Amino acid sequence: MNITCSLRLLAVALACAGILSCSGPGEKVFRKGTVLMDTMVTVTVVAASEEKAGAAIEKAFGVIAHLDGLLSAFSEQSEVSLVNRSAGIAPVKVSAETLELTAMALDVAEKTDGAFDITIGAESVLWDFVTKRRPDDAVIRERLGLVNYRLVRIDKKQSTVFLPKKGMRIDLGAVAKGYAADKAVEELKRQGLAAGLVAVAGDIRGYGRKPDRSGWSVGIRNPRMTGRDDEIMAVLELRDRAVSTSGDYERYFILDGKRYHHILDPGTGYPAAGCRSVSVVAPMGAGADAFSTAVFVLGPEKGMAVLEMAGLEGVIVDKDGRVRATPGLRDRIAFQGNN
């Protein structure tokens, strides 16, 4: 493969809302999109009627909005913000969801030797990709002492999270969208729908089959697009799996010819340099989300090794545009056009 491009995952279906296809008796595909978690959320379902589909999709949106209220680092009212404000002061009682996700994130940190680290919050808060703010080197260096997932204290019995050092911050931005996709899928199942696809930006979880019995087609985006035709570089068929993409083109700015993006190396506090994008396929959205960020930080060689160790599949586009896919994915992914 010789593809000079990188990735992001998009739902490949064509229409925006309403009925998309109808192939089995009584079963149709419906889709609705909205903005939640500061991004585009699209829910696609297979249902017998538009009413049933619409009601279930609204419930799924409600679940995602609720999680955003708990997990957002940007909202002062979120549990995560309360945990951060209480750093060095006291443990904070949190919901089962915040506790579960924090514990899971610490587990991934352990498995990736800290390449994935939610205490990156002390550094990530310094960067602003809208106003193109590049923090001072001295401040970045100073704060490195606040980045250490091993310091986070979780009490599962009391359902509390404690950051022992003043100034520590957690940032669940690298797992929250995948987790939200998981919880939205749970809701769709609870509503009795046999198949669905939830896409929270590039964090996508699918289950069940479409009326024609096929899986869900998901496009992997080319992150160095030059025109409309090269937007999607590969298509993946997703069956009861999640896929998540981390890319250096999602939130970034270019300053003095250098690209600064939002995925930071916890060892340095600066954007990780080894990849343009990483897509990970996993049973659950939260796992796919965490590992796509972690592998991005680790770079292509160590990243491939970690995917193998964790039993996950993935596609990596390295900093030079070279594409690598894990063996298990090679048969399930169709590369388009310019590879």
Ligand code: AMP
């Ligand atoms: P994602 O798009 O899932 O890769 O998540 C990127 C977001 O996760 C960033 O915008 C930060 O909020 C946060 N983040 C950045 N670097 C890391 C890291 N090394 N470990 C955990 N979270 C990170």
Ligand code: MG
């Ligand atoms: Mg992630």
